[in-house]
Amino acid sequence: MEGSSGAKLLACGCLVAPVFAMFSLLVFILMLVTVDTDAEWETTGGSLDTEAVPEEFVLWIEQAADGCEHEQLSAPVLAAQLYQESRFDPDAVGPPVTVSEREGVHRAEGIAQFMPYTWETWAVDADDNGEASPFDAPDAIMAQGAFMCSLMGQAADSGYDENPVSLALAGYNAGWGAVEEYGGIPPYEETENYIDIILGKSEEFTDDSGEGLADPGVEIDADGDVAGAIQWAVAQVGTPYVYGGACMDPKQDTQGSPTGGWTSEDMRTQCDCSSLMQQAYDKIGVGLPRTTFDQINVGRGVSPGDVQPGDLVFPHEGHVGMYIGDGKVVHAPQTGKDVEITEYTEGYWGAYGVRRVLNDG
Numbered sequence: 001m002e003g004s005s006g007a008k009l010l011a012c013g014c015l016v017a018p019v020f021a022m023f024s025l026l027v028f029i030l031m032l033v034t035v036d037t038d039a040e041w042e043t044t045g046g047s048l049d050t051e052a053v054p055e056e057f058v059l060w061i062e063q064a065a066d067g068c069e070h071e072q073l074s075a076p077v078l079a080a081q082l083y084q085e086s087r088f089d090p091d092a093v094g095p096p097v098t099v100s101e102r103e104g105v106h107r108a109e110g111i112a113q114f115m116p117y118t119w120e121t122w123a124v125d126a127d128d129n130g131e132a133s134p135f136d137a138p139d140a141i142m143a144q145g146a147f148m149c150s151l152m153g154q155a156a157d158s159g160y161d162e163n164p165v166s167l168a169l170a171g172y173n174a175g176w177g178a179v180e181e182y183g184g185i186p187p188y189e190e191t192e193n194y195i196d197i198i199l200g201k202s203e204e205f206t207d208d209s210g211e212g213l214a215d216p217g218v219e220i221d222a223d224g225d226v227a228g229a230i231q232w233a234v235a236q237v238g239t240p241y242v243y244g245g246a247c248m249d250p251k252q253d254t255q256g257s258p259t260g261g262w263t264s265e266d267m268r269t270q271c272d273c274s275s276l277m278q279q280a281y282d283k284i285g286v287g288l289p290r291t292t293f294d295q296i297n298v299g300r301g302v303s304p305g306d307v308q309p310g311d312l313v314f315p316h317e318g319h320v321g322m323y324i325g326d327g328k329v330v331h332a333p334q335t336g337k338d339v340e341i342t343e344y345t346e347g348y349w350g351a352y353g354v355r356r357v358l359n360d361g
Helices: 021-030 055-066 075-086 116-122 137-158 164-174 176-182 189-205 225-235 264-269 273-282
Strands: 097-099 102-106 312-316 319-325 328-331 340-343 353-356
Touching (some): 055 075, 055 137, 075 164, 075 189, 102 116, 116 137, 164 176, 164 189, 225 273, 273 319, 273 328
Antiparallel strands (some): 312 319, 312 353, 319 328, 328 340
């Protein structure tokens, strides 16, 4: 394995006015956007099915996925990769191999099957036991997540015409140098099978029952993946709107405009209109752009009269909501208000456009 860091940092919020300039600059630095707005959307896994993974690894897999700014790198993908690498065996040791330009014989080690020379780059003492070891599952899983996240960044920057997750998996298996040599996934049978197996296996590690998501408190009249996105968005009702907030960990302990004890970190975790949409779809493994100006180009346009649950609805270019069915829209309105459910009217919510993100939406 080989790896080097690479990331593409972009973005902002529902940017419609020069408000919170310094805060939105910080969000600009923190947030990542990588998306092909002309592509057909495919999920790569949403919430982890905790019953399908050994209990002692669940927390670390979820943390490894949550720690990556690339939304397409999901916990189910990381779980499927660990299964393929070692069948979740922290003590696994691969067969001896020789590597060009490296002396001696090498063996892949641990649950994530790191080569010793690659482990030197990604080693981390995740569980604070005083030693960073590829045979320590928490260390190896967090290192796996960091390595894959870096590869996702390289994939996003590459311009290669393949799914970034597939490119990252190719880099993990064959080395990013091989990806660059062939301008995409290298034509190695082992690598091609590796990618196909992991992407297919990730479905077995995905919780598609809705049990892994927050309880929305309302009935969701939708089927398939889109129901999970709606459920998560509705579950944020009552959380205060914060312009430029990344919506990574919304809190309800202060209602209305954030004041008093709110820290800058608290504010960064709250939602604005476009980050609410982005994070809702992220929970089902679908990456959306960060801003309304880019979200208006995703998926395909539909008539306001044909709106379906999960559709993004735009009253103007600077605001977005999600139609949830039964004539209702969930959205993050503006500073001083909370995420709310409101009535859908074609003349208002469909005025600027309606976009269908998923084919089953």
